[in-house]
Amino acid sequence: MNERMLSIKHLHATVAGKPIIDGLTLSVPAGEVHAIMGPNGAGKSTLAYVLGGRPGYEVTEGSVTFDGRDLLALEPHERAAAGLFLGFQYPVEIPGVSSLQFIRESLNTQRRARGEAELSGAEFIKLARAEAAELGMDAEMLKRPVNVGFSGGEKKRAEMVQMGIMRPRFAVLDETDSGLDIDALRTVGREINRIMRAPDKGVLLITHYQRLLDYVQPDKVHVLSTGKIVRSGGPELALELEREGYAEAAA
Amino acid sequence: MTALPTRKLEAFRYADIDALSSVWEQLAAPRSIQIAAHKKVQQIWLPNGNDIEVRRAEITLEAGAEMSLFALNNARDYGRIELDVTLREGSHFTFNAANIGAGESNLEIVTTVRHDAPSAVSRQVVRSVLGGKAVGSYLGKVAVARDAQQSDGEQSVKAMLLDRGATANCKPELEIYADDVKCAHGATVGELDPNQLFYAMSRGLDPASAKALLLEGFVMGLWDDAEGSDAICEAARAALKVVTA
Ligand SMILES: Nc1ncnc2c1ncn2[C@@H]1O[C@H](COP(=O)(O)OP(=O)(O)OP(=O)(O)O)[C@@H](O)[C@H]1O
Ligand SMILES: [Mg+2]
Numbered sequence: 001m002n003e004r005m006l007s008i009k010h011l012h013a014t015v016a017g018k019p020i021i022d023g024l025t026l027s028v029p030a031g032e033v034h035a036i037m038g039p040n041g042a043g044k045s046t047l048a049y050v051l052g053g054r055p056g057y058e059v060t061e062g063s064v065t066f067d068g069r070d071l072l073a074l075e076p077h078e079r080a081a082a083g084l085f086l087g088f089q090y091p092v093e094i095p096g097v098s099s100l101q102f103i104r105e106s107l108n109t110q111r112r113a114r115g116e117a118e119l120s121g122a123e124f125i126k127l128a129r130a131e132a133a134e135l136g137m138d139a140e141m142l143k144r145p146v147n148v149g150f151s152g153g154e155k156k157r158a159e160m161v162q163m164g165i166m167r168p169r170f171a172v173l174d175e176t177d178s179g180l181d182i183d184a185l186r187t188v189g190r191e192i193n194r195i196m197r198a199p200d201k202g203v204l205l206i207t208h209y210q211r212l213l214d215y216v217q218p219d220k221v222h223v224l225s226t227g228k229i230v231r232s233g234g235p236e237l238a239l240e241l242e243r244e245g246y247a248e249a250a251a
Numbered sequence: 252m253t254a255l256p257t258r259k260l261e262a263f264r265y266a267d268i269d270a271l272s273s274v275w276e277q278l279a280a281p282r283s284i285q286i287a288a289h290k291k292v293q294q295i296w297l298p299n300g301n302d303i304e305v306r307r308a309e310i311t312l313e314a315g316a317e318m319s320l321f322a323l324n325n326a327r328d329y330g331r332i333e334l335d336v337t338l339r340e341g342s343h344f345t346f347n348a349a350n351i352g353a354g355e356s357n358l359e360i361v362t363t364v365r366h367d368a369p370s371a372v373s374r375q376v377v378r379s380v381l382g383g384k385a386v387g388s389y390l391g392k393v394a395v396a397r398d399a400q401q402s403d404g405e406q407s408v409k410a411m412l413l414d415r416g417a418t419a420n421c422k423p424e425l426e427i428y429a430d431d432v433k434c435a436h437g438a439t440v441g442e443l444d445p446n447q448l449f450y451a452m453s454r455g456l457d458p459a460s461a462k463a464l465l466l467e468g469f470v471m472g473l474w475d476d477a478e479g480s481d482a483i484c485e486a487a488r489a490a491l492k493v494v495t496a
Contacts, residue, residue, distance in 0.1 A: 052453045055445065080455035092450035096468025102454070105464060110455035145468070162454065 004065075005030040005202045006051075006170060011062035013050045020046045022227030023062070028170075033196070033203040035213055035238060038224035039246050044206045045089050047224070048174045051204075052086040053079055066170065080106075081113035083169030085162075087176045089206075091155040094146035099158065100128060102146045103165055110166065131164035134194070136187055152179035160191050171196055172204045177212040189215025210242045262333070265388040265420050267357040270303045270329035281307035281335070286316040286342075295483050296322035298330065307333040312342035314368070321477045322348040324358045325490045334362040338371035346375045347473040350410075351490040352385035359388040359420075366395040366402035366432075373403070378470050379410040381417035382494040388420035391436075397428040406436040411443065411469055413462075413494060463495045 006028040013021035020043045028034045038044055049057045051064065053076040064071040066082060074082065094102065108118040119127065132139045135157050147155050156176055163171060173192070177185055189212055196203045205216060213221075213235065221237040222229045225246065231237065255275050256263040263271075286292050290313075298304060304326040312318055316339070324330040330352075336344055350358035358381075364373045379387035393404040410419035423436035443465050451461035470487050474480040 052449075054449050054453075075458075076449065076452040077455050077457045077461075080453060086453045088450065088453075092446050094447050094450070094465065094468055096470075096472040097464055102451070102464065105460065106451070106454035106456050109457060109460055113455070166454070 004028075005067060006071075006204070007063075007065045009063045011047075011050070011064065012060045013046065014058050014060055015046055016056060019060075020227055021050060024224070024228045026222060026229055028202045028204060030202055031199045032219040033192075033205060033216060034220045034222060035205045035207060035218040036222050036224050037207060037238065037241055037246075042224045043227045044224055045174055046227075048086060048089075048172045048204075048206060051079075051084070051172050052076055077109070078113070080166075080168075081110045085166060085168030085171045087156075087159045087163065087171060087173035089174040089178070091147050091150075091159050093148045093150075095148050097146055099142040099144065099146050100125070103128065103142075103162055107166055127165055128161075131161050134164060135161050135191060136184075137161055153181060153184055156180055157184060157188065160188055160195075164191065164195050167195065169200065170202045170204075172206070174206045175208065176205075177207050177209060185211060186215060188212075192216045210238050213238050262361050262390060265357070265359055265386065265390075266331065267329040270357070271305065271331075274303050274305060278305060279307075281309045281333070284308055284310045284318075286310070286312045286318050288313040288339075289315040291317040293319045293478060294321070295477060295479070296320065296332070297483055297486055298323055298325045302327040303329045305329075305331045305333070307331075308335070310334060310336045310344075312336070312338050312344055312371070314340040315342060317343040317345075319345040319477070320347070321474055321480070321483060322346070322360075323483055323486055323490070324348060324350045324360060325352065325356075325486070326358070327354070327356060330356070330358045332360045332362075334364075336362065336364045336373070338364065338366050338368070338373060340368035341370045343371070344373045346373075346377075347477075348375075348377050349470050349473055349487060350377070350379040350381070350387035350389075351470070351487060351494060352380075352387060353382040353494045353496075354385065355383065356381075356385040357388075358385065359390070361388075362391045364391070364393050364404060366393070366399040366404060366429075368396070369399055370401045371399065371403070373405065375406045375408075376473060377406075377408045378473055379408075379419055380413065380466055380470060380491060380494055381410065381419060382413040384414075384416040384418075385494075386418045386420065388422075390420075390422045390424070392424040392426060393434055393436075394426040395429050395432050395434070399429045400431040402429060402432040402434070404432070404434040406438075408436070408438040409469075410440045411466065412440060413442075459495060463491055466491050466495065 223231040
């Protein structure tokens with residue numbers, strides 16, 4: 001097992017030529033959940049996209065290793081096959097492609113890349129139904145085109161259904177809690193624990209609110225501001241931020 | 252047999268005349284399809300697999316008749332679908348078709364839909380996926396006669412170009428002599444959405460599979476309402492594999 005499952009060192013990255021991540025260092029050991037909080041525009045989503053390998057997000061300095069491997073050398077789909085999952089702040093709609101087909105093809109491509117057997121149609125449907133049920137989502141919704149016509153909260157829940165089916169080793173979840181109603185927030189919190197709490201897994205949880213952290217107790221909380229981590233602490237830091245705001249707490 | 256057309260003729264302005272000349276002598280007369288009043292008919296036109304395939308039909312829908320035509324245009328060198336459709340009172344014509352071509356394919360769909368009597372509806376949806384140096388064209392004329400009030404004609408045309416050398420031509424045309432009609436057309440030429448591509452890749456799809464899946468969504472929606480669409484879906488999938496290879 002890796003002491004430092006995800007290790008980010010002195011990372012600098014630009015978006016459309018504009019420097020956004022500015023010397024960011026952060027490590028998440030296996031078995032831990034780390035929360036990242038920070039003001040709008042701080043670079044949280046940018047960090048998530050850089051970790052996912054989004055085209056146009058260019059690393060100009062620094063390194064990221066995942067289980068000791070150079071993550072930045074991998075293509076986005078190779079990162080997924082290595083066990084990285086990116087929960088999107090704004091999940092993308094894909095008309096004409098059913099969620100079932102999308103998730104099944106994605107999962108089987110990952111499995112092939114890892115040298116694992118593909119799931120048969122029947123095995124996959126069973127798994128998808130079970131995971132949808134855990135999230136309280138009607139399995140019929142998975143027959144619809146990916147995220148098309150879903151409400152904001154339904155899209156976030158659908159992301160968690162995908163995560164449940166894919167069983168990643170490490171999840172970067174970008175504001176999975178925003179847009180969720182009170183009950184859905186509790187369900188999603190419980191699901192993150194169920195799917196991702198394990199000695200060999202890790203989570204980077206980007207959020208604006210303490211509420212999710214009541215359900216998913218973080219081992220560490222980091223404050224990201226203008227492209228770098230300006231403070232780190234235990235779960236109590238999130239409470240302090242909620243009480244005092246970023247300006248005070250980061251000072 | 253009439254003389255070989257030239258590109259000076261509007262309906263042949265994008266045609267591959269050399270390919271056409273090689274089949275012109277043996278070309279059968281346009282199929283004549285008559286749909287009797289209040290009858291409902293569906294047809295699915297699969298490609299026959301020849302390198303050059305020209306399909307022509309003269310279709311008449313009598314009063315209250317309904318026809319849904321689903322077609323895949325996918326000949327390796329030259330594929331042409333040519334329809335001349337006459338709509339009588341209250342009839343309903345649906346045409347959903349795809350041009351899928353790679354290499355040097357020239358694929359064209361040329362339609363004339365005549366709203367000859369009141370209250371007929373026509374719906375044409377054409378999707379093109381073009382790679383290599385392929386050319387995909389849609390020339391569609393909707394003609395509404397003087398007394399064909401409450402005509403309703405729609406044309407939706409979208410093309411996806413996968414390579415710099417590929418070309419899409421689109422020319423929807425309205426010729427309206429009645430005053431109470433509803434006709435609309437929309438046309439777009441685009442590339443795959445980078446947001447959708449990244450989303451699919453972040454879920455583990457390699458770039459080629461991600462593209463193929465997105466294109467499948469773009470095309471397969473055409474046949475959602477077709478009964479027994481397995482064969483055309485299968486053929487379209489195979490064609491898409493060739494274009495994205
Ligand atoms: N394509 C782009 N071109 C130029 N600037 C961009 C682009 N994408 C993001 N930025 C800028 O990068 C900065 C960081 O954006 P990012 O989305 O990472 O913030 P965030 O911390 O996730 O904010 P929020 O809490 O609002 O989600 C912002 O100033 C934003 O305007
Ligand atoms: Mg963000």
